[in-house]
Amino acid sequence: MSPSSYRNTYQRLLEVCAAFARRLSESEPDLSTAFQDLLRDSSQILQATASAIWLLDGYKDSLQIVAQHGLPQHYVDEGNRLSEYQRATASRVAPVYQAFDRGEPIWITGLLAHVDSPFHKVAQSLPFNTIYLAPMATEHHSQGVLTIYHPDVLDLEPEDILAWTNLIAQHCSIAYEQLALRMQLESQLVELDRANRYKDEFLGAISHELRTPISIFGGFLELLEDTATKDWTAEQHNFLRMMTGAVGQMTTLVDGLLDYASIRAGKLRLVRRVHDVVTFVRVLHESMLPYFKERKQELQLDLEFAPGEALEISFDEKRLRQVLMNLLTNASKYSKPGQPINLRARQITHALRIEVIDMGAGIPEGDLSKIFTTFYRVDNDSTRTTSGMGLGLPIAHELIKAHGGTLGVRSELGKGSVFFIDLPLESPAPTTEDLDLPDLVR
Ligand code: ADP
Numbered sequence: 019m020s021p022s023s024y025r026n027t028y029q030r031l032l033e034v035c036a037a038f039a040r041r042l043s044e045s046e047p048d049l050s051t052a053f054q055d056l057l058r059d060s061s062q063i064l065q066a067t068a069s070a071i072w073l074l075d076g077y078k079d080s081l082q083i084v085a086q087h088g089l090p091q092h093y094v095d096e097g098n099r100l101s102e103y104q105r106a107t108a109s110r111v112a113p114v115y116q117a118f119d120r121g122e123p124i125w126i127t128g129l130l131a132h133v134d135s136p137f138h139k140v141a142q143s144l145p146f147n148t149i150y151l152a153p154m155a156t157e158h159h160s161q162g163v164l165t166i167y168h169p170d171v172l173d174l175e176p177e178d179i180l181a182w183t184n185l186i187a188q189h190c191s192i193a194y195e196q197l198a199l200r201m202q203l204e205s206q207l208v209e210l211d212r213a214n215r216y217k218d219e220f221l222g223a224i225s226h227e228l229r230t231p232i233s234i235f236g237g238f239l240e241l242l243e244d245t246a247t248k249d250w251t252a253e254q255h256n257f258l259r260m261m262t263g264a265v266g267q268m269t270t271l272v273d274g275l276l277d278y279a280s281i282r283a284g285k286l287r288l289v290r291r292v293h294d295v296v297t298f299v300r301v302l303h304e305s306m307l308p309y310f311k312e313r314k315q316e317l318q319l320d321l322e323f324a325p326g327e328a329l330e331i332s333f334d335e336k337r338l339r340q341v342l343m344n345l346l347t348n349a350s351k352y353s354k355p356g357q358p359i360n361l362r363a364r365q366i367t368h369a370l371r372i373e374v375i376d377m378g379a380g381i382p383e384g385d386l387s388k389i390f391t392t393f394y395r396v397d398n399d400s401t402r403t404t405s406g407m408g409l410g411l412p413i414a415h416e417l418i419k420a421h422g423g424t425l426g427v428r429s430e431l432g433k434g435s436v437f438f439i440d441l442p443l444e445s446p447a448p449t450t451e452d453l454d455l456p457d458l459v460r
Pocket residue numbers: 344348349350352376378379380381389394395396397401405406407408409410411412435
């Protein structure tokens with residue numbers, strides 16, 4: 019065979035193998051057609067009379083023909099029956115098992131002349147004189163065997179046909195293993211998704227159940243506070259404060275879990291109205307001052323608007339307050355007493371930008387993209403010493419996204435963080451959903 023026709027054959031076989039791999043990488047591949055096309059095209063290029071793919075049937079522990087080209091059906095049936103029988107008894111004798119077990123390509127020739135050979139009859143009828151067998155195996159698994167039935171033609175060397183059979187078998191086994199891995203991964207993903215849904219449903223249900231008793235506690239504590247008299251000891255007042263604080267903490271946790279469940283179930287609804295956002299930020303700043311004072315931190319306000327200037331935009335007041343309170347309490351939690359926190363608002367191109375700037379612990383670069391995923395907390399001293407569940411930022415992220423805006427962060431470890439919200443100046447007109455549907459989240 020001339021070098022150019024050798025290269026040409028090699029190239030055409032590679033193309034057939036690549037087409038097979040592409041077919042298997044489709045989302046729902048038709049495996050048997052892909053196998054059949056591979057066999058048909060490779061048989062044609064190699065001038066073979068027939069070809070077959072034998073795969074290991076793990077249950078029967080035998081090799082079965084799963085696809086073939088050019089073989090008579092009775093040979094396929096017989097081959098399958100024989101291979102089961104031989105596996106159980108004298109498996110080493112059958113050539114497919116020899117190639118499979120040895121993990122090496124082999125060939126058996128002179129079949130037309132061997133009248134006693136079990137292949138003689140079929141070899142005559144097709145005809146073929148040589149069978150080439152190459153194991154389909156990867157580093158991890160032996161999958162089966164590719165067989166090429168060849169009439170021996172003058173311009174092809176048996177060594178070349180054997181090498182090519184082996185090449186096809188290798189490509190085929192890699193593609194097949196990738197498909198098996200993908201299917202395994204997909205079924206694991208389905209399992210994980212199911213487990214995740216159970217977890218979400220469980221969290222949603224348990225949070226719902228906890229909410230009522232917690233609000234009863236909260237209600238009675240308020241009543242107790244109202245009726246607390248001067249003759250209560252300082253210790254009694256202290257206990258009451260601690261209980262109120264603990265109930266507040268539980269309420270925040272349960273509300274976070276309920277929000278999380280609503281977002282996961284796709285039930286998050288915003289109630290957007292047009293508000294002056296400058297006044298909104300100013301009022302929020304004022305309402306947070308006592309919290310920061312108690313934590314010995316200064317909360318500065320930096321409004322880049324002219325005195326009396328208003329900026330009307332459409333947003334869900336309760337939800338934006340929730341997001342900003344989360345960012346502000348985080349800034350406080352992850353800063354030390356004495357470290358100031360800055361709440362800044364200004365107009366940028368097509369958006370309102372609100373920033374919460376702290377000079378606290380900062381966030382390692384590798385964690386920056388992860389802090390918006392649920393239940394993620396940076397593993398360092400600053401989180402170990404503060405309470406939290408890793409739910410605030412993911413919820414905030416979803417709430418801002420629902421507004422058509424973005425929530426982002428810049429941070430440097432040990433120097434501090436800037437969390438920023440960009441809200442579009444022109445929000446989409448409120449939909450009927452926004453206005454009429456009951457707010458399922460609250
Ligand atoms: P958590 O309840 O743990 O505060 P969040 O979702 O609000 O949950 O935040 C996720 C993680 O991001 C926190 O555990 C913390 O590690 C990090 N983080 C958030 N805000 C800050 C900040 N201002 N400074 C440093 N780290 C922060």
